[in-house]
Amino acid sequence: MTERDKKLIELASKVYTGEAAELQIISPEIVWHVPGHNPVSGDYRGREYFEIMPARMAPLERWDFVVERVMVNGNYVVTQFHLVGERKGKTIDTGGGHILRFDANDQIVEGWGFTDEQDALDEFFAA
Numbered sequence: 001m002t003e004r005d006k007k008l009i010e011l012a013s014k015v016y017t018g019e020a021a022e023l024q025i026i027s028p029e030i031v032w033h034v035p036g037h038n039p040v041s042g043d044y045r046g047r048e049y050f051e052i053m054p055a056r057m058a059p060l061e062r063w064d065f066v067v068e069r070v071m072v073n074g075n076y077v078v079t080q081f082h083l084v085g086e087r088k089g090k091t092i093d094t095g096g097g098h099i100l101r102f103d104a105n106d107q108i109v110e111g112w113g114f115t116d117e118q119d120a121l122d123e124f125f126a127a
Helices: 003-013 050-055 118-126
Strands: 026-034 042-045 060-071 077-088 090-102 106-113
Touching: 003 026, 003 060, 003 090, 003 106, 090 118, 106 118
Parallel strands: 026 106
Antiparallel strands: 026 042, 060 077, 077 090, 090 106
């Protein structure tokens, strides 16, 4: 494993901490792909990722990730996690993952989300 591989794994892990430092890891020009058929689904570019997507997810009483695995291959990092969320009286408790594409400046410029239970996530965000 190269030093850059180690660095990208460390940076990807920080994205799930909820700390302000994670914003420095995400490019202002990010493109984020949200799967499914719900009000949050779609592609978000730049400011949309930081403003519109969170607004569509709201209100979230809980949105906790436990990262179980982080893998790297070049500029791509794959995370596997367990997610527990609460929103408008509904809960979600599922596994999921992200593919994160980093640029040469070690910022996330593109991401894709996955879940074990897309229908349940669609129902969660449809409420």
